[in-house]
Amino acid sequence: MSAAGAAPAMTSPPGLSVRVRKVAGQPVIAVRVWLGGGARVEAIPGQALITGRMLAEGTRRRDWRTLAEEIEARGMLLGTWGSFETHGVALDALAGDWETALEWAAEVALEPTFPEDRCRWLTRQAAGELESLGDQPEVRTAWGFLEQLYAPHRRALPLHGTAASLAALTPADCAAFHRPGRRRAIIAVAGEIDEAAVAARVGELFAGAGAEPSPEPEPPAPRGSGEARRTVTLPLPHRDEGGEGGGDADGQAHLYLGHLTVGRSHPDHEALELLAVILGAGSGLAGRIPTAVRERAGLAYSAIAQTVAGAGLDPGRLVAYAATSPATLDRAETLMREEIARLLDHGVTDAELEEARGYLLGRDPFSRETARQWADLLAQSEHYGLPFDDPAWRRRRLEAPDRTAVEAAARRHVRPDELVVTVGVPASLA
Amino acid sequence: MKRMAGRARRRPGRPKGAERRWRGPRSESAAAAVATAGTVPAVPALPGTAEVIRLPNGLTAALLDNPQAPLVTTVLWYRAGSRDEPAGHGGVAHFLEHMMFKGSARYGPGEIDRRTQALGGSNNAFTDHDGTAYWFSFARDRWREALAIEADRMAGLALDPEAVDSERRVILEEIAMFEADPWDSLHQAVAAELFDGHPYGRPVLGTRRELKATGAPELAAFHRERYRPDGAVLVVAGDLDGGRGGAAAVAVEEALGGLSAGAAPGTPAPRARFPDRLRRLVRRRGEVGRLTLALPAPAGGAPDHAPLGMLIEILASGRASRLNRALVDEGQLAVWADGDLSDSLDSGSVVFSFELLPGVEPERAEAALLAELAALAGPGAPRPPTDAEIDRARRVVVADWVFAHERIHQQALAAAHSLAFFDDLERPRRELARALAAGRDALSEVAARWISPERGAVLAWSLPREEG
Numbered sequence: 001m002s003a004a005g006a007a008p009a010m011t012s013p014p015g016l017s018v019r020v021r022k023v024a025g026q027p028v029i030a031v032r033v034w035l036g037g038g039a040r041v042e043a044i045p046g047q048a049l050i051t052g053r054m055l056a057e058g059t060r061r062r063d064w065r066t067l068a069e070e071i072e073a074r075g076m077l078l079g080t081w082g083s084f085e086t087h088g089v090a091l092d093a094l095a096g097d098w099e100t101a102l103e104w105a106a107e108v109a110l111e112p113t114f115p116e117d118r119c120r121w122l123t124r125q126a127a128g129e130l131e132s133l134g135d136q137p138e139v140r141t142a143w144g145f146l147e148q149l150y151a152p153h154r155r156a157l158p159l160h161g162t163a164a165s166l167a168a169l170t171p172a173d174c175a176a177f178h179r180p181g182r183r184r185a186i187i188a189v190a191g192e193i194d195e196a197a198v199a200a201r202v203g204e205l206f207a208g209a210g211a212e213p214s215p216e217p218e219p220p221a222p223r224g225s226g227e228a229r230r231t232v233t234l235p236l237p238h239r240d241e242g243g244e245g246g247g248d249a250d251g252q253a254h255l256y257l258g259h260l261t262v263g264r265s266h267p268d269h270e271a272l273e274l275l276a277v278i279l280g281a282g283s284g285l286a287g288r289i290p291t292a293v294r295e296r297a298g299l300a301y302s303a304i305a306q307t308v309a310g311a312g313l314d315p316g317r318l319v320a321y322a323a324t325s326p327a328t329l330d331r332a333e334t335l336m337r338e339e340i341a342r343l344l345d346h347g348v349t350d351a352e353l354e355e356a357r358g359y360l361l362g363r364d365p366f367s368r369e370t371a372r373q374w375a376d377l378l379a380q381s382e383h384y385g386l387p388f389d390d391p392a393w394r395r396r397r398l399e400a401p402d403r404t405a406v407e408a409a410a411r412r413h414v415r416p417d418e419l420v421v422t423v424g425v426p427a428s429l430a
Numbered sequence: 431m432k433r434m435a436g437r438a439r440r441r442p443g444r445p446k447g448a449e450r451r452w453r454g455p456r457s458e459s460a461a462a463a464v465a466t467a468g469t470v471p472a473v474p475a476l477p478g479t480a481e482v483i484r485l486p487n488g489l490t491a492a493l494l495d496n497p498q499a500p501l502v503t504t505v506l507w508y509r510a511g512s513r514d515e516p517a518g519h520g521g522v523a524h525f526l527e528h529m530m531f532k533g534s535a536r537y538g539p540g541e542i543d544r545r546t547q548a549l550g551g552s553n554n555a556f557t558d559h560d561g562t563a564y565w566f567s568f569a570r571d572r573w574r575e576a577l578a579i580e581a582d583r584m585a586g587l588a589l590d591p592e593a594v595d596s597e598r599r600v601i602l603e604e605i606a607m608f609e610a611d612p613w614d615s616l617h618q619a620v621a622a623e624l625f626d627g628h629p630y631g632r633p634v635l636g637t638r639r640e641l642k643a644t645g646a647p648e649l650a651a652f653h654r655e656r657y658r659p660d661g662a663v664l665v666v667a668g669d670l671d672g673g674r675g676g677a678a679a680v681a682v683e684e685a686l687g688g689l690s691a692g693a694a695p696g697t698p699a700p701r702a703r704f705p706d707r708l709r710r711l712v713r714r715r716g717e718v719g720r721l722t723l724a725l726p727a728p729a730g731g732a733p734d735h736a737p738l739g740m741l742i743e744i745l746a747s748g749r750a751s752r753l754n755r756a757l758v759d760e761g762q763l764a765v766w767a768d769g770d771l772s773d774s775l776d777s778g779s780v781v782f783s784f785e786l787l788p789g790v791e792p793e794r795a796e797a798a799l800l801a802e803l804a805a806l807a808g809p810g811a812p813r814p815p816t817d818a819e820i821d822r823a824r825r826v827v828v829a830d831w832v833f834a835h836e837r838i839h840q841q842a843l844a845a846a847h848s849l850a851f852f853d854d855l856e857r858p859r860r861e862l863a864r865a866l867a868a869g870r871d872a873l874s875e876v877a878a879r880w881i882s883p884e885r886g887a888v889l890a891w892s893l894p895r896e897e898g
Binding site: 235324362 | 472476477498499500501531539540542543544546547548549550551552553554561567568569572595597598599600601602603604606607609610611612714716718719748749758759762765785786787790821822823826828829830832833835836837838
């Protein structure tokens with residue numbers, strides 16, 4: 001069982017944060033290297049994603065084949081990634097391989113060579129992924145919704161960017177993106193480990209990372225596209241034309257409705273999390289929107305709601321989503337709007353609030369169960385400057401808001417008259 | 431995280447065989463599983479103790495006491511899936527799964543979710559061809575509520591006709607969602623071709639027509655005949671504060687011991703009429719090329735099942751795998767490629783899939799896939815598994831075993847599947863040992879028996895619609 005309380009931060013050079021935690025359980029070590037720079041500050045859409053992926057495509061010591069063979073020969077799992085806020089390395093291994101895991105994570109994070117042929121391949125592969133994602137109705141609708149909310153911020157586009165921006169990326173672009181990222185590095189390690197030995201080895205291996213970081217440039221603030229409503233045309237359903245079809249077989253419409261709220265570090269974040277559970281982000285179908293749309297009206301299989309979806313350095317969003325028949329789309333939208341408005345008109349009940357609080361407090365141990373979860377929590381704590389890894393801190397933040405405070409947060413951040421709508425409808429009905 | 435060749439991840443679907451691996455006795459340290467090159471790694475184990483109890487009413491329960499986290503997961507797995515459905519009412523097993531949350535004697539409509547939420551827990555359920563599973567996860571001091579809920583809804587359901595109608599509409603939307611998903615719809619089309627005459631070829635959700643013909647009487651009958659203690663297994667896993675004769679065993683007996691036995695026997699399915707040649711299916715859907723090749727595979731309990739799993743590792747697990755090299759990282763024909771072996775009561779399937787890179791001719795990618803299979807398993811097999819590949823696969827399956835059992839929830843689901851369908855808590859560990867023991871010759875023999883598309887398989891393409 002993991003010890004309670006926050007894992008100590010190690011003394012590190014400026015620009016380098018190191019967190020190490022022993023987690024008993026399975027004999028696993030999880031290593032996370034978060035490097036500064038994500039898509040929110042990239043110059044070319046897709047640059048962060050491809051830079052992150054290129055980390056596994058060759059180092060000064062090994063090409064991609066040798067890396068893959070040697071890592072898999074030890075049963076390790078290597079993932080390299082680029083997200084909206086960071087890029088980096090995740091390496092999971094059996095605990096007995098802890099030192100090798102640290103050495104290889106450092107090699108991949110700090111010594112990439114960005115080979116030309118691999119860059120060409122990865123950008124083609126990412127363009128293929130983008131096309132595949134766009135072939136999924138809910139994803140295509142979500143893209144329209146995010147553009148409506150976030151333009152001109154980078155989150156208005158998919159992480160992949162566009163086919164054209166991917167085609168324009170070069171190894172030099174990746175190297176240029178990675179270089180300043182190394183100066184803002186977070187190393188988080190958790191597992192069945194000797195904390196002191198791991199910390200000492202991390203200090204040696206990452207001595208070349210970190211520096212007095214220059215601040216990241218700030219992306220343009222998300223203002224939205226100005227459209228109150230957008231319709232996206234979807235691919236036709238994938239069922240067989242010779243199938244039974246019938247009156248319900250016109251395919252499905254996808255409905256997103258929402259507006260921007262707050263970032264992860266905002267003091268109202270936890271109050272909004274409580275509201276999210278009341279609205280439909282909790283267990284099963286207990287929230288107001290799933291109850292209204294699915295349980296009472298039977299309009300949708302998927303009906304969910306959130307208030308801080310995607311909240312990070314940039315604002316998250318209030319979002320209600322349902323997939324329903326085109327014939328019942330209007331009714332679903334009406335029900336969702338009514339439930340959001342009711343939050344402000346009638347507030348929340350004490351019973352609802354305590355249920356939501358009980359849910360979030362009860363779920364907390366499930367996010368601290370494994371070495372991999374702990375490593376991610378440690379990295380997030382450093383990234384946002386908040387002690388997510390400390391369960392007592394989390395408890396205090398969730399226990400603090402009473403009904404008055406939650407309703408006040410709703411009045412500050414829930415704006416029914418500013419909801420924007422994206423509807424994805426099958427091509428046959430568009 | 432499942433190892434795949436390539437980067438894109440498909441949307442997670444219903445639990446598959448790959449998620450149903452499990453563990454064994456907890457006496458041996460998993461750290462000892464690490465071995466030097468060329469040796470067979472030991473089968474890892476998990477901490478804690480396991481006890482199986484059988485109540486007089488026929489309920490089999492396993493108590494897995496593992497205090498690694500202050501959590502408990504319960505899984506109640508009924509041996510009642512879509513294979514057991516009466517003719518004309520396909521989808522009734524899955525429909526009933528939905529109705530299990532819509533009202534019983536002590537829990538009104540929606541109350542199970544609200545109660546779960548208030549206690550800080552989570553719950554869900556899923557149906558497949560062989561059975562239906564319900565799970566709850568709670569903190570260690572409140573998990574007994576799960577037993578109270580399960581006992582109440584096993585004893586009887588409200589099945590209010592209005593609620594039945596409303597839930598039918600929800601499932602019709604679920605079918606629409608399934609049809610709109612490119613991979614779900616392609617896999618269903620392939621299953622229908624591969625498992626001709628066998629329930630595995632039918633959609634778990636049923637068809638629209640069947641759903642409209644299914645109401646409260648059919649749901650009640652399926653519940654009455656199948657949802658009995660002797661037709662189910664229960665697993666309680668986590669921080670139980672002592673297993674044998676302890677409070678957990680007493681709680682299980684108190685909650686579920688009073689229910690009446692009488693489950694209908696399992697339904698023997700007719701043998702599938704597998705294709706005797708490579709059968710082709712081409713659909714024009716969506717905007718991306720997608721291929722699935724499905725071959726018959728041994729049932730989960732068959733001797734060839736575990737070695738065949740090793741072959742799938744060699745072929746399709748990770749960047750160093752053969753299909754990744756041929757199709758993705760070196761061949762640069764596909765965005766990703768994947769292989770999967772089902773773990774089912776009757777003969778199942780091996781499925782290879784990939785998503786075509788834009789601009790690549792489908793014929794080229796298909797030929798590359800078939801060439802890799804022929805090299806491994808075809809006549810004369812020019813490239814049988816090498817010692818290095820077998821060594822890599824062994825290490826990967828051992829590590830994946832450990833990674834896949836980090837969470838109590840995963841441990842509980844794996845144990846419940848094993849107990850429900852193989853009546854053997856040790857079965858996954860035996861399967862893993864059998865996989866690790868398979869050497870070059872054994873793997874070559876298994877490959878020749880099962881990985882030969884020309885002897886019978888379904889190869890399906892979903893290709894972009896033709897303009898105009």
